[in-house]
Amino acid sequence: RPNRPQNQSGPSRGQNPHSSLSLSTRRELYERDFPVYKQPVEVGCFSLDSERRFFNDGRQMRYYVEPDRSPNFDLRDGYKDRFIKRDDSVKEKLDHMLRWILANRSKLSARGTTASSCDLDIDFVTWRGHLTKLLTAPYETREGWQLAVTRFRGTLYISEVETEAARRDQENRTERHEEMMYWGYKFEQYTCADTVHGRPDPGGVLNTNEAFCTVVQTRLADHRLLFSGEVDCRDKDPNAPAAPACYIELKTSAEICTPKQRSNFHRFKLLKWWAQSFLPGVPRVVAGFRDEEGVVVALETFPISKISHLIKNEPNCWKPTVCMNFCSDFLSFVKHIATEDNPSVVYLLSWEPRRDVTFSVHRDSPYCFLPHWFVEEMTS
Ligand code: A3P
Ligand code: MG
Ligand code: MG
DSSP states (O other), X not given: OOOOOTTOOXXXXXXXXXXXXXXOOOGGGGOSSOOOBOOOEEEEEEEEOTTOOEESSOTTOOEEOOOSSSOOXXXXXXXXXXXXXXXXXXXXXXXXXXXXXXXXXXXXXXXXXXXXXXXXXXXXXXEHHHHHHHHHGGXXXXXXXXXXXXXXXXXXXXXXXXXXXXHHHHHXXXXXHHHHHHHHHHHHHHHEESSTTOOOXXXXXXXXXXXXXXXXXXXXXXXXXEEEEEOOEXXXXXXXXXXXXXXXXXXXXXXXXXXXXXXXXXXXXXXXXXXXXXXTTOOEEEEEEEOTTSBEEEEEEEEHHHHHHHTTTSTTOOOHHHHHHHHHHHHHHHHHHOOOBOTTEEEXXXXXXXXXXXXXXXXXXXTOOSOHHHHHHHHO
């Protein structure tokens, strides 16, 4: 089968020297030595308030409060009457990160001097969540993705585009599923305080517009990365290590009762948890295991550095090196194909499970995602 990109369109049709290129996600191709992944450094943070307004500070940071007895958290509480849900039909793309970049340009050291002094010293700008999807792609069998890429002043910006299938799934969610999506946030409310000496307030209103995001810089092989990810909370001990090492990811999961459930937890859930936290250097996940009625019956801490050992006895299991090597090769592929430096050109990379990654090129199209306010301020 020839590796041809689908939906090739726009002025570069037939002229693109890479138009016959595609990238495989087959695991065997990525089983080599673990690539260089530099310890992520936090270069800043930002907050989104109850109305999703941006603040260039950590005002939405929360503090983890270890429950003092065995938990009995009812995750269904408040769903009907104390829940304000973020409007996920509003597509924010990279906007919050771009706002952060404009507010912190001086921190992002410029390469060399005069001529390029307003260019960022960075190859890729994206969300952590987009990178998580890349890390897990060699093992993903259900959900594909589309990533829009624009090269602007030497930096490649990557922003996800919702697939048709994802939009359909979102529209057809059952009431049970809708409610279960609330449970993870409710667990956060039972275990986090707003201030370092405060207590959690599970009786309060839960508003999923609010977020605290870290911005980290790191390098994967020869790719210099700047990305942001939401952080659930931090260790409240004043002697805890500096960010991101003091951060804690909170997760909920169905309680494990059978060997089959344990195996599935290792093979599927721990992959997602590992990828999400390894990327920004968040060292641990605190998991709340809940029953069918949404009551948390046990807590367990998973150090990210121990997850790869935990899964070693699992036959046919995922491997961190495959995840990281695929991501690195994907970024090389993007550098290779996204050659035109132009804020109104989008290279759309598309992937479906059991297929190769393909791409198409779009000029002045609805896929454009760098806003004028960003392009203008970066150009002036
Ligand atoms: P759980 O992952 O504990 O179920 P995060 O864990 O990334 O901080 O996200 C917090 C919660 O948001 C999740 O908690 C889940 O309830 C909800 N959530 C996050 N991503 C989701 C997705 N893709 N689909 C549905 N719910 C999601
Ligand atoms: Mg979170
Ligand atoms: Mg979480």
